[in-house]
Amino acid sequence: MTTKVKNRIYISGLLIFAFMKNLSVLEKIIAIILLLTVIYAIYVFFTDSSFFDRLVEEDGFYENLTSIFLFFTSFTLFFKFFKYQKYYGMLWKIGVLLMALGMFFGGGEEISWGQRIFNVQSSEFFKENNAQQETNLHNMVVGDVKLNKLIFSNLMSICFGIYFLVLPLLWNKSAKMKNLIDTFGISVARPIHLYIFVIITVLILVPINHARKWEIWEYAFALIMFLIVYNPLNIKEIFSKENHS
Template sequence: MKKLSKTEVFGYMFLIITFVNSLYFGFTDAALFNEHYAQEDGLVENETALMLLAISLLCLYHLFKLRKFKKPLWKLGTLAFAVLFFFAAGEEISWGQRIFGVESSEFFMENNAQGETNLHNLVVGDTKINKLIFSQLLMITMVLYLVAIPLLYRKVGWIRKLADMFAVPIVEWRHTIAFIACTVLVSIIPADRKWEVYELAFGVMFFLIFLSPFNNHIFSGEKKKEED
Protein backbone atom coordinates (compact mmCIF):
# COMPACT_ATOMS: atom_id res chain seq x y z
CA MET A 1 0.00 0.00 0.00
CA LYS A 2 1.33 3.42 -0.96
CA LYS A 3 2.30 5.83 1.80
CA LEU A 4 -0.23 8.60 2.36
CA SER A 5 0.82 12.14 1.48
CA LYS A 6 0.28 14.99 3.94
CA THR A 7 -2.70 16.18 1.86
CA GLU A 8 -4.30 12.73 2.04
CA VAL A 9 -3.76 12.54 5.80
CA PHE A 10 -5.39 15.96 6.14
CA GLY A 11 -8.30 14.77 3.96
CA TYR A 12 -8.97 11.70 6.10
CA MET A 13 -8.64 13.74 9.29
CA PHE A 14 -11.16 16.22 7.89
CA LEU A 15 -13.57 13.34 7.25
CA ILE A 16 -13.14 12.02 10.77
CA ILE A 17 -13.78 15.45 12.31
CA THR A 18 -16.80 15.94 10.04
CA PHE A 19 -18.35 12.66 11.15
CA VAL A 20 -17.60 13.25 14.82
CA ASN A 21 -19.44 16.59 14.57
CA SER A 22 -22.24 15.12 12.45
CA LEU A 23 -22.87 12.20 14.78
CA TYR A 24 -22.79 14.45 17.83
CA PHE A 25 -25.19 17.07 16.44
CA GLY A 26 -27.34 14.47 14.72
CA PHE A 27 -27.96 12.53 17.92
CA THR A 28 -28.06 15.40 20.42
CA ASP A 29 -29.78 18.24 18.56
CA ALA A 30 -31.56 17.34 15.32
CA ALA A 31 -32.96 20.86 14.98
CA LEU A 32 -29.48 22.38 15.11
CA PHE A 33 -28.25 19.77 12.62
CA ASN A 34 -31.08 20.37 10.13
CA GLU A 35 -31.51 24.13 10.48
CA HIS A 36 -27.90 25.28 10.81
CA TYR A 37 -25.19 22.64 10.37
CA ALA A 38 -26.60 20.97 7.23
CA GLN A 39 -29.06 23.63 6.07
CA GLU A 40 -29.27 25.01 2.52
CA ASP A 41 -26.16 27.16 1.95
CA GLY A 42 -24.93 26.09 5.37
CA LEU A 43 -21.48 24.91 6.41
CA VAL A 44 -21.75 21.37 5.07
CA GLU A 45 -23.23 22.35 1.71
CA ASN A 46 -20.64 25.07 1.12
CA GLU A 47 -17.82 22.68 2.03
CA THR A 48 -19.24 20.18 -0.47
CA ALA A 49 -19.26 22.79 -3.23
CA LEU A 50 -15.66 23.74 -2.42
CA MET A 51 -14.53 20.10 -2.53
CA LEU A 52 -16.21 19.53 -5.91
CA LEU A 53 -14.62 22.72 -7.23
CA ALA A 54 -11.24 21.55 -5.88
CA ILE A 55 -11.56 18.31 -7.89
CA SER A 56 -12.32 20.33 -11.03
CA LEU A 57 -9.29 22.55 -10.43
CA LEU A 58 -7.11 19.50 -9.77
CA CYS A 59 -8.17 18.06 -13.13
CA LEU A 60 -7.36 21.36 -14.86
CA TYR A 61 -3.98 21.36 -13.12
CA HIS A 62 -3.24 17.87 -14.46
CA LEU A 63 -4.39 18.94 -17.92
CA PHE A 64 -2.19 22.04 -17.95
CA LYS A 65 0.84 20.31 -16.45
CA LEU A 66 0.76 17.23 -18.70
CA ARG A 67 -0.68 18.65 -21.92
CA LYS A 68 2.64 18.15 -23.77
CA PHE A 69 2.98 14.50 -22.74
CA LYS A 70 -0.51 13.08 -23.15
CA LYS A 71 -2.65 11.97 -26.05
CA PRO A 72 -5.93 13.63 -27.12
CA LEU A 73 -8.18 11.00 -25.47
CA TRP A 74 -6.43 11.48 -22.13
CA LYS A 75 -6.93 15.24 -22.45
CA LEU A 76 -10.57 14.70 -23.39
CA GLY A 77 -11.18 12.50 -20.35
CA THR A 78 -9.44 14.92 -17.98
CA LEU A 79 -11.33 17.90 -19.39
CA ALA A 80 -14.63 15.98 -19.12
CA PHE A 81 -13.99 15.30 -15.42
CA ALA A 82 -13.09 18.98 -14.86
CA VAL A 83 -16.35 20.10 -16.46
CA LEU A 84 -18.39 17.43 -14.64
CA PHE A 85 -17.18 18.39 -11.17
CA PHE A 86 -17.41 22.13 -11.92
CA PHE A 87 -21.02 21.55 -12.92
CA ALA A 88 -21.64 19.55 -9.74
CA ALA A 89 -20.13 22.36 -7.62
CA GLY A 90 -22.36 24.92 -9.32
CA GLU A 91 -25.45 22.76 -8.85
CA GLU A 92 -24.65 22.27 -5.18
CA ILE A 93 -25.03 26.01 -4.47
CA SER A 94 -27.67 26.59 -7.20
CA TRP A 95 -25.04 28.51 -9.18
CA GLY A 96 -24.68 31.12 -6.44
CA GLN A 97 -28.35 32.08 -6.64
CA ARG A 98 -28.76 32.80 -2.94
CA ILE A 99 -25.25 34.21 -2.62
CA PHE A 100 -25.94 36.85 -5.26
CA GLY A 101 -29.64 37.23 -4.52
CA VAL A 102 -30.78 36.11 -7.97
CA GLU A 103 -34.45 35.15 -8.39
CA SER A 104 -35.38 31.89 -10.11
CA SER A 105 -37.01 32.11 -13.53
CA GLU A 106 -40.64 31.10 -13.99
CA PHE A 107 -39.54 27.74 -15.43
CA PHE A 108 -37.57 26.80 -12.31
CA MET A 109 -40.25 28.14 -9.98
CA GLU A 110 -42.76 25.80 -11.61
CA ASN A 111 -40.59 22.74 -12.27
CA ASN A 112 -38.00 22.73 -9.49
CA ALA A 113 -38.92 21.01 -6.23
CA GLN A 114 -37.26 23.80 -4.24
CA GLY A 115 -37.90 26.65 -6.68
CA GLU A 116 -34.14 26.97 -7.25
CA THR A 117 -32.01 27.49 -10.34
CA ASN A 118 -30.53 24.02 -10.67
CA LEU A 119 -31.18 20.85 -12.62
CA HIS A 120 -30.88 18.17 -9.94
CA ASN A 121 -34.06 19.28 -8.15
CA LEU A 122 -36.17 19.37 -11.30
CA VAL A 123 -39.40 17.37 -11.25
CA VAL A 124 -40.46 15.62 -14.46
CA GLY A 125 -44.01 14.35 -14.13
CA ASP A 126 -44.04 12.76 -10.70
CA THR A 127 -40.33 11.93 -10.73
CA LYS A 128 -37.75 14.07 -8.96
CA ILE A 129 -34.49 14.01 -10.93
CA ASN A 130 -32.47 14.16 -7.72
CA LYS A 131 -34.12 11.02 -6.36
CA LEU A 132 -33.76 9.13 -9.64
CA ILE A 133 -30.09 10.00 -10.12
CA PHE A 134 -28.77 9.95 -6.56
CA SER A 135 -30.96 7.29 -5.00
CA GLN A 136 -30.80 4.78 -7.83
CA LEU A 137 -28.43 5.39 -10.74
CA LEU A 138 -25.63 6.88 -8.65
CA MET A 139 -25.71 4.05 -6.12
CA ILE A 140 -25.42 1.44 -8.89
CA THR A 141 -22.59 3.42 -10.50
CA MET A 142 -20.76 3.77 -7.19
CA VAL A 143 -20.89 0.03 -6.47
CA LEU A 144 -19.46 -0.68 -9.91
CA TYR A 145 -16.79 2.02 -9.57
CA LEU A 146 -15.72 1.13 -6.03
CA VAL A 147 -15.77 -2.67 -6.29
CA ALA A 148 -16.19 -4.11 -9.79
CA ILE A 149 -13.98 -1.77 -11.82
CA PRO A 150 -10.94 -1.96 -9.47
CA LEU A 151 -11.09 -5.76 -9.69
CA LEU A 152 -11.49 -5.73 -13.47
CA TYR A 153 -8.72 -3.14 -13.86
CA ARG A 154 -6.30 -5.46 -12.10
CA LYS A 155 -7.36 -8.53 -14.11
CA VAL A 156 -8.47 -7.43 -17.59
CA GLY A 157 -5.94 -5.80 -19.90
CA TRP A 158 -8.31 -3.95 -22.23
CA ILE A 159 -10.19 -2.39 -19.31
CA ARG A 160 -6.89 -1.26 -17.81
CA LYS A 161 -5.83 0.31 -21.11
CA LEU A 162 -9.21 1.97 -21.62
CA ALA A 163 -9.24 3.50 -18.13
CA ASP A 164 -5.69 4.81 -18.50
CA MET A 165 -6.42 6.10 -22.00
CA PHE A 166 -9.28 8.31 -20.77
CA ALA A 167 -7.57 9.26 -17.47
CA VAL A 168 -10.10 7.43 -15.29
CA PRO A 169 -8.68 7.22 -11.75
CA ILE A 170 -9.00 3.75 -10.19
CA VAL A 171 -9.67 3.58 -6.46
CA GLU A 172 -7.28 2.14 -3.94
CA TRP A 173 -8.95 -0.34 -1.58
CA ARG A 174 -8.61 2.19 1.23
CA HIS A 175 -10.93 4.47 -0.74
CA THR A 176 -13.52 1.70 -1.02
CA ILE A 177 -13.29 0.94 2.71
CA ALA A 178 -13.61 4.64 3.56
CA PHE A 179 -16.69 4.99 1.34
CA ILE A 180 -18.34 2.02 3.03
CA ALA A 181 -17.53 3.44 6.47
CA CYS A 182 -19.00 6.82 5.48
CA THR A 183 -22.17 5.13 4.20
CA VAL A 184 -22.65 3.21 7.45
CA LEU A 185 -22.02 6.27 9.62
CA VAL A 186 -24.40 8.48 7.63
CA SER A 187 -27.13 5.84 7.72
CA ILE A 188 -27.23 5.84 11.54
CA ILE A 189 -27.57 9.62 11.91
CA PRO A 190 -31.21 10.28 12.90
CA ALA A 191 -31.40 13.87 11.58
CA ASP A 192 -33.36 14.42 8.35
CA ARG A 193 -30.64 16.27 6.41
CA LYS A 194 -27.95 13.67 7.05
CA TRP A 195 -27.47 13.06 3.31
CA GLU A 196 -25.91 16.50 3.00
CA VAL A 197 -23.04 15.06 5.05
CA TYR A 198 -22.85 12.11 2.65
CA GLU A 199 -22.48 14.52 -0.27
CA LEU A 200 -19.59 16.20 1.55
CA ALA A 201 -17.96 12.82 2.17
CA PHE A 202 -18.47 12.05 -1.53
CA GLY A 203 -16.62 15.25 -2.46
CA VAL A 204 -13.73 14.63 -0.07
CA MET A 205 -13.32 11.01 -1.14
CA PHE A 206 -13.30 11.81 -4.84
CA PHE A 207 -10.73 14.53 -4.26
CA LEU A 208 -8.54 11.93 -2.54
CA ILE A 209 -9.10 9.47 -5.38
CA PHE A 210 -8.11 12.01 -8.05
CA LEU A 211 -5.17 13.08 -5.92
CA SER A 212 -3.69 9.59 -5.57
CA PRO A 213 -5.43 6.81 -7.51
CA PHE A 214 -4.22 3.22 -7.85
CA ASN A 215 -3.17 4.02 -11.43
CA ASN A 216 -1.28 7.12 -10.35
CA HIS A 217 0.91 6.91 -13.46
CA ILE A 218 -1.91 8.46 -15.51
CA PHE A 219 -1.02 11.75 -13.81
CA SER A 220 2.66 11.38 -14.55
CA GLY A 221 4.63 12.76 -17.48
CA GLU A 222 6.34 9.41 -17.89
CA LYS A 223 5.33 7.30 -20.88
CA LYS A 224 4.73 4.24 -18.74
CA LYS A 225 3.48 1.66 -21.23
CA GLU A 226 0.39 3.75 -21.88
CA GLU A 227 0.66 2.90 -25.53
CA ASP A 228 1.22 -0.87 -25.19
Protein backbone atom coordinates in the same frame (compact mmCIF):
# COMPACT_ATOMS: atom_id res chain seq x y z
CA MET B 1 -24.87 9.90 22.88
CA THR B 2 -24.98 6.24 23.87
CA THR B 3 -21.99 4.09 24.78
CA LYS B 4 -22.63 2.00 21.65
CA VAL B 5 -22.31 5.08 19.43
CA LYS B 6 -19.16 6.20 21.25
CA ASN B 7 -17.63 2.76 20.75
CA ARG B 8 -18.51 2.83 17.05
CA ILE B 9 -16.80 6.21 16.70
CA TYR B 10 -13.73 4.96 18.59
CA ILE B 11 -13.41 1.82 16.44
CA SER B 12 -13.95 3.80 13.22
CA GLY B 13 -11.25 6.26 14.24
CA LEU B 14 -8.78 3.47 15.01
CA LEU B 15 -9.44 1.80 11.66
CA ILE B 16 -8.99 5.00 9.70
CA PHE B 17 -5.78 5.90 11.54
CA ALA B 18 -4.48 2.40 10.85
CA PHE B 19 -5.16 2.77 7.13
CA MET B 20 -3.61 6.26 6.99
CA LYS B 21 -0.02 5.05 7.45
CA ASN B 22 0.50 4.80 3.67
CA LEU B 23 -0.97 8.22 2.89
CA SER B 24 0.94 11.41 2.17
CA VAL B 25 0.83 14.29 4.66
CA LEU B 26 -1.88 16.13 2.72
CA GLU B 27 -3.97 12.97 2.41
CA LYS B 28 -3.65 12.32 6.14
CA ILE B 29 -4.81 15.87 6.89
CA ILE B 30 -7.82 15.46 4.59
CA ALA B 31 -8.72 12.09 6.13
CA ILE B 32 -8.51 13.54 9.64
CA ILE B 33 -10.69 16.49 8.60
CA LEU B 34 -13.26 14.04 7.24
CA LEU B 35 -13.27 11.96 10.41
CA LEU B 36 -13.52 14.96 12.75
CA THR B 37 -16.30 16.68 10.79
CA VAL B 38 -18.37 13.48 10.71
CA ILE B 39 -17.84 12.92 14.46
CA TYR B 40 -18.87 16.53 15.02
CA ALA B 41 -22.09 15.94 13.08
CA ILE B 42 -22.89 12.86 15.17
CA TYR B 43 -22.18 14.75 18.40
CA VAL B 44 -24.44 17.64 17.42
CA PHE B 45 -27.19 15.24 16.31
CA PHE B 46 -27.35 13.74 19.80
CA THR B 47 -26.88 16.99 21.74
CA ASP B 48 -28.57 19.81 19.81
CA SER B 49 -31.18 18.74 17.24
CA SER B 50 -32.11 22.28 16.18
CA PHE B 51 -28.48 23.16 15.47
CA PHE B 52 -28.06 19.88 13.58
CA ASP B 53 -31.01 20.89 11.39
CA ARG B 54 -29.16 24.09 10.50
CA LEU B 55 -25.95 22.20 9.73
CA VAL B 56 -27.66 19.98 7.14
CA GLU B 57 -30.12 22.49 5.68
CA GLU B 58 -29.94 23.92 2.14
CA ASP B 59 -26.74 25.97 1.85
CA GLY B 60 -25.83 24.80 5.32
CA PHE B 61 -22.40 23.87 6.64
CA TYR B 62 -22.17 20.39 5.10
CA GLU B 63 -23.72 21.29 1.76
CA ASN B 64 -21.24 24.12 1.36
CA LEU B 65 -18.37 21.79 2.26
CA THR B 66 -19.60 19.35 -0.36
CA SER B 67 -19.56 22.08 -2.97
CA ILE B 68 -16.09 23.26 -1.93
CA PHE B 69 -14.52 19.81 -2.22
CA LEU B 70 -16.23 19.09 -5.53
CA PHE B 71 -14.75 22.34 -6.84
CA PHE B 72 -11.34 21.38 -5.37
CA THR B 73 -11.60 18.04 -7.17
CA SER B 74 -12.51 19.77 -10.42
CA PHE B 75 -9.66 22.29 -10.15
CA THR B 76 -7.20 19.49 -9.34
CA LEU B 77 -8.21 17.69 -12.53
CA PHE B 78 -7.97 20.87 -14.58
CA PHE B 79 -4.49 21.50 -13.15
CA LYS B 80 -3.38 17.98 -14.05
CA PHE B 81 -4.94 18.33 -17.48
CA PHE B 82 -2.89 21.40 -18.33
CA LYS B 83 0.24 19.93 -16.74
CA TYR B 84 0.17 16.59 -18.58
CA GLN B 85 -2.03 17.08 -21.66
CA LYS B 86 0.91 17.33 -24.07
CA TYR B 87 2.03 13.81 -23.09
CA TYR B 88 -1.30 12.11 -23.86
CA GLY B 89 -3.70 11.61 -26.73
CA MET B 90 -7.16 12.98 -27.47
CA LEU B 91 -9.08 10.27 -25.59
CA TRP B 92 -7.14 11.06 -22.42
CA LYS B 93 -7.93 14.75 -22.83
CA ILE B 94 -11.63 14.01 -23.32
CA GLY B 95 -11.80 11.71 -20.30
CA VAL B 96 -10.01 14.04 -17.88
CA LEU B 97 -11.94 17.10 -19.05
CA LEU B 98 -15.29 15.32 -18.75
CA MET B 99 -14.50 14.23 -15.20
CA ALA B 100 -13.32 17.75 -14.30
CA LEU B 101 -16.47 19.29 -15.76
CA GLY B 102 -18.64 16.70 -13.99
CA MET B 103 -17.13 17.59 -10.61
CA PHE B 104 -17.52 21.31 -11.36
CA PHE B 105 -21.16 20.77 -12.33
CA GLY B 106 -21.78 18.87 -9.09
CA GLY B 107 -20.23 21.66 -7.04
CA GLY B 108 -22.35 24.29 -8.74
CA GLU B 109 -25.54 22.27 -8.41
CA GLU B 110 -24.98 21.76 -4.68
CA ILE B 111 -25.26 25.51 -4.04
CA SER B 112 -27.72 26.21 -6.90
CA TRP B 113 -24.89 28.04 -8.67
CA GLY B 114 -24.60 30.60 -5.87
CA GLN B 115 -28.22 31.67 -6.15
CA ARG B 116 -28.81 32.19 -2.45
CA ILE B 117 -25.27 33.36 -1.80
CA PHE B 118 -25.65 36.22 -4.29
CA ASN B 119 -29.41 36.62 -3.70
CA VAL B 120 -30.33 35.90 -7.33
CA GLN B 121 -33.98 35.19 -8.09
CA SER B 122 -34.94 32.14 -10.15
CA SER B 123 -36.33 32.67 -13.63
CA GLU B 124 -39.97 31.82 -14.35
CA PHE B 125 -38.84 28.59 -16.01
CA PHE B 126 -37.19 27.30 -12.84
CA LYS B 127 -40.04 28.57 -10.64
CA GLU B 128 -42.47 26.51 -12.70
CA ASN B 129 -40.37 23.39 -13.30
CA ASN B 130 -38.11 23.08 -10.26
CA ALA B 131 -39.40 21.29 -7.15
CA GLN B 132 -37.68 23.84 -4.92
CA GLN B 133 -37.97 26.79 -7.35
CA GLU B 134 -34.18 26.95 -7.48
CA THR B 135 -31.76 27.51 -10.35
CA ASN B 136 -30.45 23.98 -10.66
CA LEU B 137 -31.10 20.84 -12.68
CA HIS B 138 -31.16 18.15 -10.02
CA ASN B 139 -34.45 19.38 -8.54
CA MET B 140 -36.19 19.70 -11.91
CA VAL B 141 -39.54 17.99 -12.42
CA VAL B 142 -40.49 16.63 -15.86
CA GLY B 143 -44.15 15.68 -15.80
CA ASP B 144 -44.48 13.78 -12.54
CA VAL B 145 -40.87 12.60 -12.55
CA LYS B 146 -38.33 14.21 -10.25
CA LEU B 147 -34.92 14.19 -11.90
CA ASN B 148 -33.27 14.21 -8.48
CA LYS B 149 -34.70 10.78 -7.70
CA LEU B 150 -34.46 9.28 -11.19
CA ILE B 151 -31.03 10.50 -12.29
CA PHE B 152 -29.18 12.01 -9.37
CA SER B 153 -30.17 9.32 -6.87
CA ASN B 154 -30.87 6.05 -8.65
CA LEU B 155 -28.72 6.34 -11.78
CA MET B 156 -25.80 8.10 -10.10
CA SER B 157 -25.80 5.56 -7.27
CA ILE B 158 -25.36 2.78 -9.82
CA CYS B 159 -22.65 4.69 -11.69
CA PHE B 160 -20.63 5.47 -8.58
CA GLY B 161 -21.12 1.95 -7.28
CA ILE B 162 -19.48 0.73 -10.48
CA TYR B 163 -16.80 3.40 -10.19
CA PHE B 164 -15.83 2.52 -6.61
CA LEU B 165 -16.30 -1.26 -6.65
CA VAL B 166 -16.05 -2.57 -10.21
CA LEU B 167 -13.56 -0.23 -11.87
CA PRO B 168 -10.62 -1.02 -9.52
CA LEU B 169 -11.22 -4.75 -10.03
CA LEU B 170 -11.28 -4.38 -13.81
CA TRP B 171 -8.14 -2.25 -13.73
CA ASN B 172 -6.31 -4.90 -11.69
CA LYS B 173 -7.63 -8.06 -13.37
CA SER B 174 -7.98 -7.22 -17.08
CA ALA B 175 -5.13 -5.89 -19.20
CA LYS B 176 -7.57 -4.70 -21.88
CA MET B 177 -9.75 -2.83 -19.39
CA LYS B 178 -6.67 -1.39 -17.69
CA ASN B 179 -5.48 -0.02 -21.02
CA LEU B 180 -8.95 1.38 -21.81
CA ILE B 181 -9.31 3.05 -18.40
CA ASP B 182 -5.84 4.56 -18.60
CA THR B 183 -6.40 5.70 -22.19
CA PHE B 184 -9.36 7.81 -21.04
CA GLY B 185 -7.43 9.13 -18.03
CA ILE B 186 -9.97 7.84 -15.51
CA SER B 187 -8.73 8.13 -11.92
CA VAL B 188 -9.11 4.74 -10.20
CA ALA B 189 -9.80 4.53 -6.47
CA ARG B 190 -7.11 2.94 -4.33
CA PRO B 191 -8.16 0.30 -1.76
CA ILE B 192 -7.59 2.76 1.07
CA HIS B 193 -10.08 5.18 -0.49
CA LEU B 194 -12.73 2.48 -0.47
CA TYR B 195 -11.92 1.38 3.10
CA ILE B 196 -12.22 4.91 4.46
CA PHE B 197 -15.40 5.58 2.48
CA VAL B 198 -17.09 2.41 3.77
CA ILE B 199 -16.10 3.16 7.37
CA ILE B 200 -17.36 6.73 7.14
CA THR B 201 -20.58 5.65 5.40
CA VAL B 202 -21.42 3.25 8.23
CA LEU B 203 -20.43 5.87 10.80
CA ILE B 204 -22.87 8.36 9.24
CA LEU B 205 -25.84 6.21 8.31
CA VAL B 206 -26.15 3.92 11.34
CA PRO B 207 -26.39 6.32 14.32
CA ILE B 208 -27.92 9.36 12.59
CA ASN B 209 -31.68 9.00 12.18
CA HIS B 210 -32.47 12.12 10.17
CA ALA B 211 -33.91 12.67 6.69
CA ARG B 212 -31.03 14.96 5.67
CA LYS B 213 -28.16 12.78 6.93
CA TRP B 214 -27.36 12.22 3.25
CA GLU B 215 -25.98 15.77 3.14
CA ILE B 216 -23.16 14.57 5.39
CA TRP B 217 -22.66 11.48 3.24
CA GLU B 218 -22.46 13.62 0.08
CA TYR B 219 -19.79 15.72 1.80
CA ALA B 220 -17.82 12.54 2.58
CA PHE B 221 -18.20 11.44 -1.04
CA ALA B 222 -16.87 14.79 -2.32
CA LEU B 223 -13.85 14.61 -0.05
CA ILE B 224 -13.06 11.01 -1.04
CA MET B 225 -13.32 12.00 -4.71
CA PHE B 226 -10.72 14.69 -4.08
CA LEU B 227 -8.39 12.10 -2.52
CA ILE B 228 -8.89 9.79 -5.51
CA VAL B 229 -8.04 12.33 -8.22
CA TYR B 230 -5.19 13.73 -6.12
CA ASN B 231 -3.48 10.33 -5.86
CA PRO B 232 -5.29 7.63 -7.85
CA LEU B 233 -4.28 3.98 -8.07
CA ASN B 234 -3.14 4.55 -11.67
CA ILE B 235 -1.34 7.84 -11.11
CA LYS B 236 1.81 6.65 -12.94
CA GLU B 237 -0.25 5.62 -15.96
CA ILE B 238 -2.45 8.70 -16.34
CA PHE B 239 -0.55 11.57 -14.70
CA SER B 240 3.10 11.13 -15.71
CA LYS B 241 5.58 12.74 -18.07
CA GLU B 242 7.46 9.48 -18.64
CA ASN B 243 6.84 6.99 -21.45
CA HIS B 244 3.99 9.00 -22.97
CA SER B 245 3.67 11.03 -26.13
